[in-house]
Amino acid sequence: MKRHDLVVIGAGPAGLTAGLYAGLYGLQTRVIGKTIGGELKLAPMIFDYPGIKAIKGSDWLDAMLAQLKDAGAEIIEKKITAISRNDQGSFKVNAQDEIFEALSLIFASGNKKRRPVYSGSDLAKSLGIKLTQENFIVVDEKMRTNIPGIYAAGNCLEYPLGAEQLIDAAAQGARAAAQVYEYLKGKKAPLLWGKATIPNL
Numbered sequence: 169m170k171r172h173d174l175v176v177i178g179a180g181p182a183g184l185t186a187g188l189y190a191g192l193y194g195l196q197t198r199v200i201g202k203t204i205g206g207e208l209k210l211a212p213m214i215f216d217y218p219g220i221k222a223i224k225g226s227d228w229l230d231a232m233l234a235q236l237k238d239a240g241a242e243i244i245e246k247k248i249t250a251i252s253r254n255d256q257g258s259f260k261v262n263a264q265d266e267i268f269e270a271l272s273l274i275f276a277s278g279n280k281k282r283r284p285v286y287s288g289s290d291l292a293k294s295l296g297i298k299l300t301q302e303n304f305i306v307v308d309e310k311m312r313t314n315i316p317g318i319y320a321a322g323n324c325l326e327y328p329l330g331a332e333q334l335i336d337a338a339a340q341g342a343r344a345a346a347q348v349y350e351y352l353k354g355k356k357a358p359l360l361w362g363k364a365t366i367p368n369l
Contacts, residue, residue, distance in 0.1 A: 170268070170269070171196075171258065171269045171270070171271065172196045172197065172198050172268060172269065172270045172271070173190070173195040173196045173197060173270070173271050173272065173348075173352055174190050174195050174196070174197045174198070174270055174271070174272050174273070174274065174345075174348055174352075175197075175198050175199075175200060175259070175261050175268055175270035175272075175273055175274075176190070176197065176198070176199040176200065176273075176274045176276055177200060177201075177248055177251075177261075177273060177274065177275050177276060177277050177288050177291065178199075178200075178201050178206075178275065178276035178277035178278065178288060178322070178324070179199050179200065179201025179202075179203065179204045179205065179206065179243060179245070179276075180201070180205065180206030180207070180208060180276060180278065180322060180323075180337065181206065181208055181232075181322065181334050181337040181338050181341070182276035182321040182322025182323070182337035182338065182340055182341040182344075183199055183201060183274070183276030183277075183321075183322065183341065184199060184205070184229075184232045184233075184236060184243075184341070185232075185321075185337070185338040185339075185340075185341030185342055185345075186199075186274045186276055186321060186341035186342070186344050186345045186348075187199035187236055187239075187241040187243070187341075187345075188232070188235055188236050188239055188241060188341075188342075188345075189341065189342045189345035189346065189360070190241060190274075190345040190348060190349070191236060191239030191240045191241030192239045192360055193345065193346075193349045193357055193358065193360075194240075195345075195348065195349060195352065197240070197241040197242070198241070198242050198243075198244055198268055198270070199236070199241060199242070199243045199244070200243075200244045200246060200248055200261065200263050200268070201243075201244075201245065201246075201277075202245070202246065202247040202248075203245070204229070204233070204243060204245050205225070205226075205229040205232075206278065208225045208228065208229065208334065209225050209226050209229045210225060210226075211224070211225030211228075212224065212225070213225075214228060214334060216333070216334070216335070217334055217335060218335065244263060244266070246263040246264045246266065247263065247264060248261060248262065248263050248288070248291060249262045249263070249264065250262040250291070250294070251273070251291050251294060251295060252294075252295075253295060253315075257271075257316070257317065258270060258271050259271075259272075259273055259295075259317070259318075261273075271317065271352060272317045272318070272319070272348045272351060272352060273317065273318045273319070274311075274318075274319045274320065274321060274341075274344045274345070274348065275288050275291075275292060275297075275305055275313075275318065275319070275320040275321075275324050276320070276321050276322045276324065276337075276341060276344075277289075277291070277292075277322075277324050278322065278323045278324055279302075279303060279304055279323055279324050288324060289303035289305075289324070292305055292313075292320075292324075295315055295318065296314075296315060297313045297314065297315055297318060297320075298313065298314045300326055302326070304324060304325055304326035305320040305324045305325055306326075307319070307320050307325060310343075310347045311340060311343050311344040311347050312347065316351075317351060319344040319347055319348060320344065321337065321340035321341045321343070321344040322336075322337040322340055322341065323337065325340070345357075
């Protein structure tokens with residue numbers, strides 16, 4: 169069983185963006201989700217993403233997947249059935265017939281209240297992550313949960329953090345990845361400004 173720096177739980181906009189940034193930071197990253205792209209890939213047209221006049225959800229997803237591949241982050245389309253923490257502080261992630269070990273996790277799994285199909289609240293509960301009464305994950309300003317090494321982003325967070333907007337989800341995914349880098353490396357994540365500054369390009 170190979171040990172990864174990060175496993176991202178959920179492959180919607182927040183999870184994919186977290187995987188992209190983590191890959192660009194040079195972290196060994198796996199993004200695992202039952203449905204790659206979540207509901208966004210079914211969006212007929214996205215009109216409100218800055219810098220893009222209009223794009224189909226499926227086209228946005230194709231572009232994201234190409235970026236993740238270039239960054240070295242692997243995407244796995246499987247349902248996560250269990251997560252546990254071992255005595256060394258790393259996490260074991262069961263995804264159907266595969267097991268992954270990770271030094272950190274980012275939950276980007278949606279919420280049953282908003283999207284019944286996309287939810288990681290039961291997995292979060294099994295790890296002792298603090299949730300609200302409506303099963304939203306509680307994080308601080310650095311996207312950290314109450315469990316060291318576990319972060320969260322996207323619609324698994326309560327409004328106004330989980331605002332069901334593509335730009336919010338993407339921004340939170342990027343922030344969570346930067347905090348994971350700081351957690352693992354003990355220093356601030358590098359500024360990604362041009363290829364020369366990106367460790368993994």
